[in-house]
Amino acid sequence: MTSTHHPHPTPDLFALSDVKGPVLRPGDDGYADEVTGFNLSALHTPDVVIGATGADDIVAAMRWATATSTPVAVQATGHGANFPITHGLLITTTRMTDVQIDPATRTATAAAGAKWRHVVDAAAPHGLAPLTGTSTDAGVVGYTLGGGLPVLGRTYGYAADLVHSFQVVTPDGALREVNRSTEPELFWALRGGKGNVGIVTQLTFDLLPLARILGGGIYCPGEHTEPLLRAWADWTRTVPNEMCSAFSLLRLPPIPQIPEPLRGGFWARVAIAWTGDTAEGERLLAPIRETAPVAVDMVEEMDHAAVDRIYMEPQDPLPARESCALLRDLTPDAIRTFLDQVGPDNPDCPLLLVEIRHMGGALSDPPTVEDAICARDAEYFLETVAVLAAPPAAEAVEQATTALQTAMAPYGTGRTMVNIHGTPGDEADRARAWTPEVYAHLQQAKSTYDPDNLLRYGHAVTPA
Structure with a gap:
């Protein structure tokens, strides 16, 4: 036709x-x-x-x-x-946004198109909270299928660790109820294996008894990047698991959506989320505040429902180029390499955000039920985001992204996280989101549930 x-x-x-x-x-x-x-x-x-x-x-x-x-x-x-x-x-699935909260069992059931904001708002009146990422505008299902790297990950682990069950349609057209007992192979593949074996129509997961957190960003002028980054790297080796943080370089455009005085500036930021006693969190944060001149300090005690204020991600759709890498450590050589690529001596760097997230803690704990997440051996996580504009600018973004990832490769595990991998390339590139053993296991699962590779778009695994 x-x-x-x-x-x-x-x-x-x-x-x-x-x-x-x-x-x-x-x-x-x-x-x-x-x-x-x-x-x-x-x-x-x-x-x-x-x-x-x-x-x-x-x-x-x-x-x-x-x-x-x-x-x-x-x-x-x-x-x-x-x-x-x-x-x-x-x-x-944008019409499927239903969220049901069970306060007695501290669980939420979210439909296929629900955003984390829907869950946050439904859970907050009960003093409960989900493990969201840096933006509650993201979808619950896609985020969780990729493992889900939460703002509070060092304290509580991956979002996929909290899943009880999925309802999923497999390519044979069957609607299946999937948990660790009924469909263990599907349950394994759906936690970290992305959407390779079916389309999730809803999932049920644990909520946390968490009403308040200490969170926000400390912004220093970009020329103080080096001392702040070195101090933050040392600091991350001493803090308890309740302290979750990231170091970011932000080259912000002069647009109205960005508040003054951050608009149009180059900033070094330490963003934190602390789940312990507020006074203790403030005490732990003192060395960071003392390292460099602080231009804007947004760290405050807040309702968990205000979690978006920590990372202040864009709220409007935009054309973005993402990339990521999992790092073994932040050695002095790794920091020097990072600064050479994207530090203050590179005023024309086209990357909007370059961020190093502190991993470890509960993110390194073995899962209670085996899953397909392959980031538990990383101590840090490197992410870049750039806005794609006209072709010359897009070429500069690609060159800067590739140069940074290539330069940092000696300090990495060789893997990425599937959700923030960026545009998937050939099979070898897509496979970098998993260990060879887990990738082979996913290929076998793909052969079982999607032998004709109907689910072939995006970060797809090829059948064995």
Whole structure:
């Protein structure tokens, strides 16, 4: 079925007549809005997009895809949309935002399209909190499938560590209830293996009895980067697991969305989240505050519901280029290499954010139930984010990103985290998110549940 209006050949859509949500093709009203996610660098052009309203719609869509051998992708918020989806079927879950809180068991059940903000707001009246990442605008499911690196990770571990069960549609069209007992292989693959074995329609996970935290950022002028970074690296070797922190370099554009006096400046920041006694947290933080002149100090006791104030991530969609690497340690040589690449002597560095997160603590603990997360041996996590503009600027971003990652490779574990890996390359590049043993295990799981590789978009594993 082709026309100038619908340029890609698509099998008959009559089998999708039972879908309650919209079924759209290129050129249809609402198509562009339906396929657009938070990361505008990946412009999706699927042959068909289905706006799922519930698990039944996802089952119908998957059965149609299997019957027609149509590749499938899924999108909730599009924060991780680093890979453009061309042709095939895109299932969007933005209409599926239901969150149920059980205060007695301290658990939450979140539907496929729920954001962390939905969970935070539902849990807060009960004095409970989920393990969110640096932005509560991100989707619960995609974040958790990649393991989920929380703001409070050193204290409580990975978000995937708290999952009790999933409801998932596998490529055979079956709706499965998955936990450690009923479907142990699926339960393993869904915690850290991303969306390689099915489409999650909901998940249930533990909440934490956590109403208040000490958190925020300490901003120093960028020319003080070196002493602040060296002091922070030494400090991270002494702090308890209740202290979660990151060192960031921020080259902020002069745009109204960024508050004064940070707007348009180059800043070195230490962001912290502390779950212990507030006075003790302030005492621990004193050496950082004394290391360099502090221009802005946003650290304060806050409701956990205000967790977005710690990292102050962008709230509006933008075209972004991400990358990451897991580091074994921050040696003096590693710090010098880092500064040579992105420090104050590089005024034309095009990277908006370069961040080193302190790992260890509960993030290094072995999981209670085996999973596919392969970051437990890292002491630090290196991340870059840049905004992609016109081609010359995009080329500069790519060069700077590659140069930093190449220079820091000798200090790394050789692996990435799947959620922040960036645009997935060839199979060898995608495999860097896991150890060779875990990658081989994921390939076997893929062969079992998705032998035709219908779920081939994004950070996909190839069947064994």
